[in-house]
Amino acid sequence: MKTRFLFPNQFKMIGWILFVPSFIFAILIPLFEWNIEKYFEFSVFAFYTDDIFRESSNHFFQILKNSLTDELLTFSLIIGGLLIGFSKLKNEDEYISKIRYESLVWSTYVNYGLILLFTAFMYGFSFMNVLIYNTFTLLLFFIIRFHYMIYKLNNTNQND
Numbered sequence: 001m002k003t004r005f006l007f008p009n010q011f012k013m014i015g016w017i018l019f020v021p022s023f024i025f026a027i028l029i030p031l032f033e034w035n036i037e038k039y040f041e042f043s044v045f046a047f048y049t050d051d052i053f054r055e056s057s058n059h060f061f062q063i064l065k066n067s068l069t070d071e072l073l074t075f076s077l078i079i080g081g082l083l084i085g086f087s088k089l090k091n092e093d094e095y096i097s098k099i100r101y102e103s104l105v106w107s108t109y110v111n112y113g114l115i116l117l118f119t120a121f122m123y124g125f126s127f128m129n130v131l132i133y134n135t136f137t138l139l140l141f142f143i144i145r146f147h148y149m150i151y152k153l154n155n156t157n158q159n160d
Contacts, residue, residue: 018077
């Protein structure tokens with residue numbers, strides 16, 4: 001079976017190394033209100049910035065001081081999640097592809113169902129947090145469902 005769009009199996013470990021610590025930090029930083037922003041502050045290029053604390057707030061193409069904490073966590077979570085979810089298994093066959101496909105469809109339905117629910121019942125800045133976290137939830141739901149189904153498949157095969 002051809003799996004043209006999947007990463008090699010070795011990439012899965014790199015994905016776990018990126019994803020797990022980033023996921024833990026992404027939960028712990030806001031939960032404990034850690035202020036680690038000052039440690040990762042650099043001059044960066046911005047295509048556009050809208051800073052509400054400046055008099056002239058709209059700026060195109062400029063260099064500014066910014067903490068890269070959010071960007072590093074976002075890159076690590078997305079790249080790690082993609083490598084985990086879309087790396088080949090050691091024994092990749094048609095049934096695994098079917099489980100991968102069904103898990104992706106299921107996670108998409110659940111993810112957008114939750115967005116609809118939160119859109120109806122959350123407002124203000126809390127809703128903005130939902131949209132930010134939603135960047136990662138589709139991958140997270142997919143990884144959880146896919147690996148759970150593989151776990152169930154392996155248990156079924158061992159019991160037979």
